[in-house]
Amino acid sequence: MSVRLLGPLTVIRDGATVPLPASRKLRALFAYLALAPHAVGRSRLCELLWDVPNDPRGELRWCLSKLRGILDEPDRRRIETPGDTIALDLKGVSVDAIDIASAAAGGIETLDLQRLQALSGLFVGDFLDGLEIDRNPHFNGWLIAQRRRFRSWHAAILEHLVNKLPADADEMSAHLEKWVELAPFDGRAHVALLARLAQRGQIAACEEHLASAAKLFASEDLDFGPVREAWRTIRGERPAATLRARPAFVPAAPQASIVLPDSDVAASCKASLAIMPFVEEAAVGDPCGDLSRGGPSRGGLADGLTHDIITRLAKLRDFFVIARGSVFALSEKNIAPEDAGRRLNVDYVTTGTVRSQAGRVVVSVELVEVRTARIVWAETFERRPDDIFAILDDIGNSIVSSISAEIEMVERNRAMLKAPNSLNAWEAYHRGLWHMYRFTRTENGQARHFFDMALRLDPTFARAYAGLSFTHWQNAFQRWGDRDRESALAFEAAGQSLLVDDHNPAAHWAMGRALWLRGEQDGSLLELERAVDLSPNFALGHYALSFVHSQSGDPNAAIGSSDHSRHLSPFDPLLFGMLGARAMAHVRLGQFDEAAEWALKAAARPNAHAIILAIAAHCLALAGRIDDARTFAAAIRKTLPNYCADDFIATFRFEPDAAALFRQGAKRIGLG
Incomplete structure (x- = not known):
């Protein structure tokens, strides 16, 4: 059996089309249940599909009975009714929409040509083509959201298909024309079509x-200049023109833009992001991902949260963030987020809703990669509205930190798949981060190489200087090189980062750590506090404050900063350090059992290095857990045979009382 949701709803069994009842609500129910990720409550389905009828549950039962006749098999019931919920069992059934959604979730960019062609062939029409239900805003809102999503996936599939097809493929023109139809304000689609027409000598058609x-771009006040410039380049290169309009990041104006086929863009090519205005709703969200139900309003908490997220992300200075005015202007024109992302030519789009639900505030967020229409990250935050502004501040912090971390991870992984000699500065920087977070001497050297490459390509790249400073800091901290020399190099690179961008929190973070290496604690704390003042969402700044305070500053402040850094970035590559700093702070407070528990959590992280294991060994020894402590001590001495308390104490900058405590623990396990 197979089901087609693209085009008119069709069920095919054994090669024959199964007749369906004329009821629109039955078809709507079938499609909704097919895409629902879990069982749906009967009350929810009644609310979704029936406009206050006399007996909504009776009508629902009638629809289900008809669906059983269509779907059930002699040895298998495909409609399940656990409790007061309903679900479809579609195992073994080919459903076009589910196949496409699964491919998008796995990454359209990873698909081969044959798979892209097969998926493209599934788009025989709009999602549930011809199916609308009068006076039913709930279902129609869900339907609009699904149609937008599938159109976005269709455009992404066509873009990648065009880029993988041979230039002279017969089906190329049809794919290009459909891409332009689906994404009429995507400059890349127009450039690719112009290149194809020019290749075939159809200059008049161009x-x-x-x-x-x-005229189309002008009607929406969008900048058409880059497409026109691309056409001049294509025409000048004939007959060598190809339709490969190389995708690249454009840190330009908040209007649609397109990179020329062989243009020299600014070397750093930061990733770009648009935060579309969140929608304020009162209705309960549905289980199929609908973010468009329930009477959106403007000017309330949702708009305030959107503005706050845009401002905070801009302060991180990690990537180019589209200004508030541009995204709100597109939203007021009722432009779908996916379409807005292509018009703005950004790499990522964030959407969300804010709603009140049974005495709670619920915020749902999605981060989507525009060129693949893949959902990179999605989360729902629920809080009781005791202090609504404090709640939205907390949720905003979590959203900003998660978006930053997720984009960085995607960019790191993408950079790792490219040939090293093809990287631009932005990609080289993220390739460096990938190696840096491995925390070995060899990988640290690789990270330094890629940060140097990024700086050769773009000498004004503040974050790359901060990354370079970090690699020298690691060499000094881990004793992988001469400590004095590496400390000086860490300080020099941090200084270059500040010269390039004094408002970049990473520059002050790098300088704060470099000053700590030099024994200048007061200056270190000032720089780190400046980092978090510039960007309160900069998790690494809060972690570095915890690290410094844990040794010779305020141990309670160290615990607070550690907790805050982990709240902002719960899956951070430096999580072991956040946990280890908290453990050392507990030792200074005489709380040895707590110190042991936090140190064990730090040592359990997959990238924890020998110094973290040493923190665990000393904390466990002080807590009287001698056997566990000796296990860690033995693990350290497998790679560092002569490791002892002097090495541990010299690594940090403990005040005398703390140093004495750690020496006491070391003696108990033979590291004295």
Whole structure:
């Protein structure tokens, strides 16, 4: 059996089309249940599909009875009714929409040509083509959201298909025309179509298309200049023109833009992001991912949260963030987020809703990669509205930190898949981060190499200087090189980062750590506090404050900063350090059992290095857990045979009382 949700709803069994009842609500129910990720409550389905009828549950039972006749098999019931919920069992059934959604979740960019062609062939029409239900805003809102999502996936599939097909493939023109139809304000689609027409010598058709596209862009106040420039380049390169309009990041104006096929873009090419205005709702969200139900309003808490997230992300200075005015202007024109992302030519789009539900505030967020239409991250935050502004501040912190971390992870992984000699500065920087977070001497050297490459390509890249400083800091801290020399190099690179961008929190973070290496604690704390003042969401700044305070500053402040850094970035590559700093702070407070528990959590992290294991060994020894402590001591001495308390104490900058405590623990396990 197979089910088609793209185009008119169709069920096929043994090669024959199964007749369906004429009821629109039955078809709507079938499609909704097919895409629901889990069982749906009967009350929810009644609310979704029936406009206050006399007997909604009776009508629901009638629809279910008809669906059983269509779907059930002699040895298998496909409609399940656990409790007061309903679910479809579609195992073994081919459903076009589910196949496409699964492919998008796995990454359209990873698919081969044959798979892309097969998926493209599934788009025989709009999602549930021709199915609307009068006076039913709940279902129609869900339907609109699904149609937008599938159109976005269709455009992404076509873009990647065009880039993988041979330039002379017969089906190329049809794919290009459909791509332009689905994404009329995507400059890359127009450039690719112009290149194809030019390749075939159809210059008059190019000029005609250019004129009509220019009028279209002008009608929406979008910048058509880059497409026009791309056409000049293509025409000048004939007959060598190809349709490969190389994707690249554009840190330009908050309007649609397109990179020329061989243009020299600013070397750093930061990733770009648009935060679309969150929608304020009163209704309960549905289980199929609908974010468009329930009477959106403007000017309330949702708009305030959107503005706050945009401002905080901009302060991180990690990537280019589209200004508030541009995203709100597109939203007021009722432009779908996926379409807005392509019009703005950004790499990522964030959408969300804010709603009140049974005495709770619920915020749902999605981060989508525009060129693949893949959901990179999605989360729902629920809080009781005791202090609504404090709640939204806390949720905003979590959203900003998660978006930053998720984008960094995607960019790191993408950079690792590219040939090293093809990297731009942004990609080289993220390749360096990937190696840096391995925390071995060899990988640290690789990280330094890629940070140097990034700086050769873009000498104004503040974050790359901060990364370079970190690699020298690691060499000094881990004793992988001469400590004095590496400390000086860490300080020099941090200084360059500050010269390039004094408002970048990472620059002050790098300087704060470098000053700690030099024994200048007061200056170190000032720089680190400046980092978190510039960006309160900068998790590494809070962690570094915890690290410094844990040794010779305020141990209670160290615990608070450690907790805050982990709250902001719960899956951070430096999580072992956040946990280890908290453990050392507990030792200074005489709380040895607590110190042991936090140290064990730090040592359990997969990238924890020998110094973290040493923190665990000393904390466990002080807590009287001698056997566990000796296990860690033995693990350390497998790689560092002569390791002892002097090495541990010299690594940090403990005040005398703390140093004495750690020496006491070391003596108990033979590290004295």
